[in-house]
Amino acid sequence: MCYGPDKHTIPCIVDLRDTNSYKDVRVNLESLNKNQIELFLAIEQPEKQAREELRHNADKYFPDVPLADWNSDKGFADLPLFGTIGYMYECYARYISMEYTDGQTLWEKLFDNNAVQKDMFNVHSTPKQPNDCHPQKEYPQFDTLFGPEDLDGGMAGSQNKAIDMMCAITDQGEGNSAGIKHYRRTQLLRAVQPDYRESDEALKLDYPAYDGDGELAASRDAAARFHSAAFDHYEHFQEISKDILHPKVATSEQLLTWEQWHAVAGNQWTASMLINEEYDAASAPQDILTPDDVAGALNRLKSE
Structure with missing residues (x-):
């Protein structure tokens, strides 16, 4: 519902017409062109850049928590504009961390350890299972499900895991999760911090080739995802924008879009x-x- 050639608002995040750099960008699904790259950059922009972009409309964005005048009669349509996805998650983290007069946090009051969960990344199938398509976890150093072990010592473990999941999302997207980490219930130093990058070996096994080149293709396809994992999404789109806005002289390394490929006779x-x-x-x-x-x-x- 939010996409269209005449749309300018990323729901609950930003009306791009309020920005300096993206005011003419359409919130639309298009081919890999200038508008699409700028839309991706606007979606993933870090808070520092977003505050600068929205400095003339600061009162409209980055609300405080708890949300002003919020009550049980309000719903999705009443939500404010958060400015960035990262700041939206930070508000979420602050909300679930709020303590009531009985000492419990909102997380402790609402969390259900028996809730249904769907793991899209670390599901691990074996050859004996019918859907043997995920032989290794993509994020072996990062737990993507809640479990009984999280409740050892109370609810702090599960709440910390929720915070870590939000950190993973924002760290991969805009490259900054420092504000959210603050809301972990325990701040003990850990020998190994969660690693939010994919495993190279797992990607090669989980995403085999589909173009008939066998192992060579599997290694190439997986390598593209693995080697770009060091960059957050914002940095990655900045890099792609150079190829879209300032294309290189034709070389084997030149970015080829599907639109360009289809434009060649016979393709x-x-x-x-x-x-x-x-x-x-x-x-x-x-x-x-x-x-x-x-x-x-x-x-x-x-x-x-």
């Missing part, structure tokens, strides 16, 4: 792009589309 999707050497049509599931069907659909979408 279109083929079934071979969607499979690897392990694919066997005879044993493939019969209740899903074939690679030829998918390739055909992609080409029709592009042509129409």
Whole structure:
């Protein structure tokens, strides 16, 4: 609902028309172009840059916690504009850390250790399981689920884990989680801090090649994700913007977008792009589309 050629607001975060650098940016899903890169930069910008961008509208952004005049009749539409995603998470961290007169935090009053959880990154399947597609954890040094062990010594463990998860999100996005770390219940020094980067070995196993090049392709695809992990998203989009706004002289290293690839006569999707050497049509599931069907659909979408 927030995307469209006439949209300018990232819900609960910022109306880009209030900024200096992004006031003409559309909140729209487009090809990898100048507008899309600037939208990504606006979404992931760190708080320091955002406060500078919004200095003429400071009263409209970066609300204090608890939110002023908030009551049980208010809902999503009444939420303020937080300025950045990182500051929104910091407000979240401050809220769950607030103590009531009985000494309990909001987290302690609401947390349910038996709640259903979905792990998209550290799920670990074995060859004996039917969906053997994730042989290793992507973040082996970072726990992405709550468990009974978190409650040892009370609720502080689970609350700290929630804070660490928020730190991972903001550290990967805008590259700064210092403000959120402050809200851990215990600040003990740990020999190994959580590592928010993906594992190189796990990526190579979890994301095999789909272009017929076998191990070489698997290593190349995984390497692209692993070697960019040292950069937060904001830095990564800054780097890509150089190629979009100031393209290099044509070289093998030049960034090639799908739009540019499709513009070359004869380029279109083929079934071979969607499979690897392990694919066997005879044993493939019969209740899903074939690679030829998918390739055909992609080409029709592009042509129409």
